[in-house]
Amino acid sequence: MNKKLEPVIYTLLALFLFTLPLYTKSQYFITIAIFIFLYCFMSLGLRIIMKVGEVSFGYAAFMCIGSYTTALLTTKLHLSFWVTWMIACAITALVAFLLGSLAVRTKGVHFFLVTLAMGETIRLIAMNWNAPLLGGPQGIYGIPSPTPITLGGLTIKFDSRVAMYFIALVVLVMVVLVTWRLDRSRIGRIWDVIGQDDRLAAVIGINVYWHKLVSFVLSSTVAGLGGVVFAHMMTYISPYDFTFFYTMQLLVYIVFGGAATFIGPMVGVTFLMILSEFLRKFGPYELIFYGFVIILVLRFIPEGVVSWIRGNLIRRQ
């Protein structure tokens, strides 16, 4: 890809996405778009911890924390969305810091398993503890949409699906910018080499533990943010929304598209989600096709679709 062409393409794409609701009034498309945005930035978040070479399998649990925090604050304390999203992110970051300081002592498969255990435990707490507060297996319903904002004389209401579309899109753009900046800065370089060889990274003076912890907290906070968007869009959340299957699904998207690039995960999300919508008409056979697509693509392109495309283009030049 010509480096000069890329920003142009991205800007055009952004323009298109921001004006999409003008072209279509279909709730169906808008909803799918929201989910695509949500999963896109969630997968970018997971990619952050994957940069340092680790996979956090408890990722969905941080989404759970974000969701529940905002849900509780808006339903029980009647705080405004614009306040609760920040509190939710802060709390998610705090929990991530505490749990991460323990989890990051492990590496590789052990880290994977430990984060899985932590994640499932958090989910089980949401399911079993203090039903009056947390809603038990039924979860929390009636989560309000964001409160209207008054700017000058203009009051903007956020109680429609289109409003959530824009909120999700804005969050996506923010996460994309952060990821892009991360990749190009010293932090990105450091995390990259930690992911390649963390022993050598330590020998050249990098505090691997600290960096992994920061990466974990950042990654989990993005999940928390995703949880906030999810809660206000669905208006109803339950512990069943945050199992490790969702983390696994994100992983599938990321690996399919290619974890090395930053558009890879987004390509994976978009392609596979559209594919699964398309396959829905085949009923129970949908998942079988889906599984085959994943296996076949990975069998031939294990590094992910985008990495492969990039690799081939470079070779041709």
Place this chain on the structure above:
Amino acid sequence: MIIINGLVLSLTYFLVASGLTIVFSIMGIINFAHGAIIMLGGMVAYYTFTFFGINFYFSIILAMAATAMISVILKRVVFDYFAKFPLAGCIAAVGIGMIIQQGALIGLGGEDKVFVNALPVDLIKMFGITISLDRIIIVLVSFAIMIGMLIFLQFTKAGLIIRATTQEPIASQLCGVNNGYVSAISMALGGALAGAAGALLGALFTVSPYWGESLILKAFVVIIIGGLGSVLGAILGSFILGFVESIGITISGYITFVLVFVLIVILLLLRPKGILGHE
């Protein structure tokens, strides 16, 4: 009562987890399709028992053979290509699990399958407590399988090769061990254990297409506790988890996972690799 429950839980967790840990040590991939394979084992046992009228214990063996074969086929057809890409391999395993589960759903129906009269349902009195006979049988059979596996690993040539490759993969290659052969045997072993788990647990409870998924989580916890890559670790882990849960259930349902969580936290502080784990 605690002891019996503990034993039941421990041994069944062991069956579920040991296959996973063996496959991981040799293939380097966490087989996410493991749950689906367990489910297949349960299905094979169910159908051979219910529709072909085969003796239950024999159907367990059939299930083990079937899952062993399926595992080896999966290895040849899918996993071998991912030797250098463990993460992609794990995702591919997810895909396989999906396919198997959906296939079972479509082909075999989604309702719970009950093994009628496979296990005796009598209650007997032992040591002053009432225990159901079916649990005792499960304990005995699982125990037998576990001992059988340990004997295999310890005393046969194939077992020795597996143990050596688990601990020192490169050194084994230098000694001329054919890695393809070793991984095939370990997949078969892992698959067989999964099949046994499926058949036994299926008889004790029920089998349905998505049942395997929920079991995998427990397997992971076992492996965290006991350490990955070590069969003894799997045994240790399953017993610890089994008994902790058994105690927890007796006290109060909620306590269980809190206990497990605390256990994991303590473990992380002291021995992050699991008690007997190594890479």
Place this chain on the structure above:
Amino acid sequence: MVILRTQNLSKHFGGLSAINDVDLSINEREILGLIGPNGSGKTTFLNLVNGLDKPSAGKVIFQGEDITGHPSHVLTKKGISRTFQQNVLFKMATVWENVLISHEINYRGSPWESFFNLSRSRIEEKEVQQSSFNILEEMKLLAWKDRLCNNLPHGIQRMVGIAVATAVRPKLMLLDEPFAGLNLNEIGNMASQIKRLRQNGVTILMVEHRMKAVMELCDRIVVLNFGRKIAEGIPEEIRNNEEVIKAYLGDRTHAF
């Protein structure tokens, strides 16, 4: 001036003593050779000094400060760097990127400044790039600058390892068999690079099997056998030392 000293340093693995009660000191700007038959514990010793392993007993003192058991990244900050017996590099990165990232310890500003692209960070970045360029130039590696490290010939990888260890700006450099696998040309180049490093003020502790290189380059030599120090002195003394000759008798590949 003694820059590094070990006191009663020991490392046991289960029943095996890899390093047993080793007292050693290195003077500033010295090139100290550490030799011994295979399995005598030389790499383990380096690991203990470098922070990759914790000693079972004894102390390591660097520039008067007790650094026993400190982790690697802390020690690197204090001025210790090393190379490895195998070619340990960031294989999926280019030579340039490897040397660049190794400057990380020298940045004054935090890496987050770079995230926000502050002007201060951009200035520092230019300095680091200049430094990387200089290092590659001095080591005659500029031609390989943009090659991925897993595609490099062995001799070049070895040199890049030295470049990476230099980028850290160490006071003490631990070299683990720098001459391993090099051909005659490369040996000459490596030797002159090591001498250049010493001229620039770096102290060197070198583990090596190639006796010719050791005898020519080192100011002093320490000999280990089965984890114990069996001899210490200038090259001529070591060459004629009975104990050392006996220890090596099984190893006829090493001509004195």
